[in-house]
Amino acid sequence: MSLIAEAIRVRYGGREVLQGVDLAAEAGHVTAIVGPNGSGKSTLLGALTATLPHEGRVRLNGRDIAGMKPWELAAERAVLPQASRLAFPFRVLEVVRLGQQAGTAGDRPDVPLQALARVGLAHHADRTFQDLSGGEAQRVMLARVLAQVWAPVEEGRPRWLLLDEPVSSLDIAHQLQVMEIARRFARAGGGVIAVMHDLNLTALFADRVAVLAEGRLLATGTPRTVLTDTILSRAYGCALRVSAPPPEDVPYILPHAASA
Template sequence: MSATPAPTTRTILQVIGACVEYGPAKILREVDLDVRPGELLVLVGPNGAGKSTLLGVLAGDVALTRGRALLDGEPLASRRAGELSRRRSVLLQEHRLSFPFTVTEVVAMGRAPWHGRDESDADEAVVADAMRRTDVERLASRRFPTLSGGEKGRTSFARVMAQEAPIVLLDEPTAALDIAHQEALLTEARRLAREGRAVVAVLHDLSLAAAYADRVCVLAEGRVRADGPPLEVMRPELLSDVYGHPVDVFTHPRTGDLVVTPLRTPVEEVVR
């Protein structure tokens, strides 16, 4: 299931020397990253590595202390909110919505940036397609607050898909999903990339990252430790160092996928 590397294309979104500091805390330190159309880029790294902060910088939601964030070569901060909402869609870690909107209404919120424009003629068809692809059609009339965590995650992803933005930013999109829906969501994310969108996802599951990513960026302590194709980046010595725990990486004999697994102390040695 390993992704076939997408052809090299122009950079649509870029951070150069990105630093984010909150008082004495340095969250990002001199990060350089290019985001390209036609590519699924996965950000990995331990807790506190700066993954979600970097995604927020790419979204234009987190201000840089130093450095630059560029969209199509122009400062990201100079874009108006309406224009930005048509250029990028964002899936956050938490799916909070207090009002009892139905699933269909939540997905339809993704069409808001196109209100009053020619693109709005396709609203109904786009929403229906997004709901079908994320397996939430049967939940159409359910109220969002009554959904399980996984159902909320799929509904929120459907909203992101319905937005039809050329840049798709996903923060831990598989966190609450079962195995089948994890695979389905990342298949859709890769399909979006193959259709020409620039897709960036934060993932914790390293085997999923290796299977679906065209590029993997490894972050640790706010810095980029590696950036490249999974076969080049997913090295046991690097991952063991970054995560502070011994890790093995091997190729699945049947599928050819890279599998990343922690090395564990045998139970009998722990009890001893």
């Protein structure tokens, strides 16, 4: 089962932000989308989630999303936006329930608290969402998304987590916590697609990486084949050197090595 995008084109006010991008993500894998600012990462996620009008085709678990109703999509995939503003003073637990009600976990009363416990915020269940810090709010939204697709696989079909910069306002411990949650979801059979800024976290947690630059797909593959000096330097427009010290087999990126 997979999430496959073919020849995705998106225009904003005459400018073609995505110029025919193909992407194939497999359930069981964490697929990261990386690239410089303005390369079209979030726009691609917008097309994958049917949020933005686009050309091209997106198939989710074999079905064209263009023919699916919002509630059918909501039963198969959950979406974490970059930032969330909540209009009314809902409590944290009530926010997580909004996600749960959209999925197939129905009214199981234990799911919202378990989802909050997973992001380490069960003790904040009674607080008003607006009183949380930025990082706490982002983790509550992740709990909401998890409650929506609580079982990574249901009736043999994988569910999907689509995350737009899930760690952007988190400290390093919580960055690792959130990426670990994404990885566990994938290991349990679900699919994860995450727009990422941090190349080191991408190297640590992604099974597949797609590199976007100027609205096109520059490279796709495993972190070892894609996170290379040549590809990254070309994508980001500055000289980057990828290093992998002998004991760990995971690449890491040294900004110190950048030169104009």
